[in-house]
Amino acid sequence: MSQPRPSKKFKPVPFEYHQEIELTIHALSNLGQGIGRIDVDAEHQGWVVFVPSTLPGEKVLVRIYRNDKNCSQGDLVKILEPSPERVDPKCPLFGTCGGCQYQNLSYDKQLEWKTQQVQELLKHMVGIEFDVEPAHPSPQEWNYRSKLTPHFGRPRNGKIEEIGFLRPGTRQHLVDVENCPIAMQEINDALPQIRAEIRANAAKYKKNAQVLLRVTEGRVETNTRTPISESVGDLKFHFLAGDFFQNNPFILPAFTDYVARQASAGGAKFLVDAYSGSGLFALCLAKNFEQVAGVEVSETAVDFATKNAKLNGITNAKFLASSAEAIFADITFPGDETAVVIDPPRKGCNQEFLDQLFAFGPSKVVYVSCNPATQMRDLNHFLEAGYKLEEVQPFDLFPQTRHLECISVLSKGEAEPLQG
Numbered sequence: 001m002s003q004p005r006p007s008k009k010f011k012p013v014p015f016e017y018h019q020e021i022e023l024t025i026h027a028l029s030n031l032g033q034g035i036g037r038i039d040v041d042a043e044h045q046g047w048v049v050f051v052p053s054t055l056p057g058e059k060v061l062v063r064i065y066r067n068d069k070n071c072s073q074g075d076l077v078k079i080l081e082p083s084p085e086r087v088d089p090k091c092p093l094f095g096t097c098g099g100c101q102y103q104n105l106s107y108d109k110q111l112e113w114k115t116q117q118v119q120e121l122l123k124h125m126v127g128i129e130f131d132v133e134p135a136h137p138s139p140q141e142w143n144y145r146s147k148l149t150p151h152f153g154r155p156r157n158g159k160i161e162e163i164g165f166l167r168p169g170t171r172q173h174l175v176d177v178e179n180c181p182i183a184m185q186e187i188n189d190a191l192p193q194i195r196a197e198i199r200a201n202a203a204k205y206k207k208n209a210q211v212l213l214r215v216t217e218g219r220v221e222t223n224t225r226t227p228i229s230e231s232v233g234d235l236k237f238h239f240l241a242g243d244f245f246q247n248n249p250f251i252l253p254a255f256t257d258y259v260a261r262q263a264s265a266g267g268a269k270f271l272v273d274a275y276s277g278s279g280l281f282a283l284c285l286a287k288n289f290e291q292v293a294g295v296e297v298s299e300t301a302v303d304f305a306t307k308n309a310k311l312n313g314i315t316n317a318k319f320l321a322s323s324a325e326a327i328f329a330d331i332t333f334p335g336d337e338t339a340v341v342i343d344p345p346r347k348g349c350n351q352e353f354l355d356q357l358f359a360f361g362p363s364k365v366v367y368v369s370c371n372p373a374t375q376m377r378d379l380n381h382f383l384e385a386g387y388k389l390e391e392v393q394p395f396d397l398f399p400q401t402r403h404l405e406c407i408s409v410l411s412k413g414e415a416e417p418l419q420g
C-alpha cells in the first residue's frame with residue numbers, strides 16, 4: 001500500500017505528516033473540537049493540538065495532518081482513556097457530518113461547557129471575570145429543530161449524489177443524510193419523499209442547491225415564499241417559510257419570558273426591538289410596555305410583524321422597515337425611559353448602529369446573540385459607553401451542537417435588583 005503524502009503546503013514543524021502522538025484533552029474549542037497541549041521540544045512547549053470528536057479528560061492517540069503557526073490539527077486514531085462523560089452518539093453519521101459536535105457528550109456536560117465557553121470569552125475578549133448563569137437547557141434534547149436545509153451538488157452524469165451536510169472542516173464535501181436525530185419528527189418523516197423528488201428532477205438543477213424543510217402545524221413546507229405559522233406561548237406568528245424564525249420552538253417560551261423579565265425589570269415604559277424579524281420579542285414583550293417599536297430590514301418580515309400584532313390583538317406595537325443603522329431616526333421615545341432588545345445576525349452590530357444607540361441612551365439593553373464572539377466584541381463598546389453588565393445568560397437552542405444563544409443584560413448607570 002502506498003504511504004499517504006502531504007500536500008506541498010505541509011509545514012513539517014513541529015510534527016511530521018501523519019505523525020502519531022499521545023495527547024490529553026483538557027478543553028473544548030468554540031468549534032467543538034478537543035484541545036490538548038503537549039511539550040514537543042524546547043522550542044515548542046505547551047504546543048496546542050486540536051482534535052475533533054474528543055472530550056476533556058480523555059487520553060487519545062492522534063494523527064497530525066496540519067501544522068499551523070501556533071497550533072496543529074490532528075485526527076483521532078484511538079481513545080486510550082475515555083471520559084466518564086462520553087456517551088454513544090445517536091446518529092451513525094456523527095463525526096462524519098458537520099452538523100453536530102457534541103453527540104458524544106452527556107447533555108449536562110454540554111451545558112456546562114457552553115457556560116464555560118461564554119465565561120472564557122468574557123475573560124479573553126472583554127477582559128472581565130464575570131459569573132455567567134448556567135446555560136438554560138432545551139426542554140427537548142433531540143428532534144427539536146423545526147428547520148433543516150440539506151444541500152446537494154449539481155447533477156453528475158445526470159444524477160444527484162449526496163443530499164445532506166458538509167463534512168467537518170470542508171467546504172465542498174457533502175455527507176448523505178437520510179435522517180437527522182436533531183430535526184423534528186415531521187422533517188424525518190418527509191425527508192425520504194423530498195430526497196426522491198430532488199433525484200427524480202435532477203435535470204432541473206444546473207447549480208449546487210439546497211432544499212428547505214420547515215415544520216408548520218404538524219406538516220413540512222418546502223416553498224420559501226409560502227406563509228406559515230408558529231405559536232409561542234399564547235401568541236401566534238405568521239412569516240414566510242424562508243424568512244428568519246428561531247428554530248427550536250420548545251425553548252421559545254422560556255427564552256422570550258427571560259427577555260421580557262429583563263427588559264422590563266428597570267421600569268422602562270417604552271421598548272425598541274432592533275432586528276425584530278416577524279415581531280417575536282416586540283410582541284411577546286408588548287404587554288409589559290406602554291409602546292413598542294420594532295425595526296427590521298426585511299420588508300416582508302415587517303409586513304408579517306404588523307399583521308402578527310393585529311392577529312394577536314396587540315395595539316401598542318408598530319414596525320418600521322429600515323436598517324437598524326438608521327433605527328433611532330424615527331423613534332420618539334425618551335431614551336432614559338426606553339429598553340432596547342437587540343438581536344442582530346451572526347456578524348453582530350456595526351459601529352454606526354452602536355454610535356446611534358449610545359446617543360439615544362436607553363436605560364436598559366437586552367442583547368440576544370447567536371454568536372457570542374461578536375457579542376463579546378460589541379460588549380467592549382457598551383462598557384466604554386458607561387453601560388454596566390448585569391447578567392449573562394446562555395440559552396441552549398441547539399443541543400448536540402457547538403452553537404448557543406447568549407443573552408447579555410446591560411443597564412445604564414447602577415444596576416437595579418430584579419423583581420420576582
Ligand SMILES: C[S@@+](CC[C@H](N)C(=O)[O-])C[C@H]1O[C@@H](n2cnc3c(N)ncnc32)[C@H](O)[C@@H]1O
Binds near residue numbers: 244277295296343346
Ligand atoms: C437573528 S434574526 C432575529 C429576528 C427576531 N428577533 C427573531 O428572533 O425572530 C436577525 C434579523 O435581523 C434582520 N437584519 C439583518 N440586518 C439588518 C439591519 N442592518 N437592520 C435591520 N435588520 C436587519 C434580519 O432580516 C433578521 O430578521
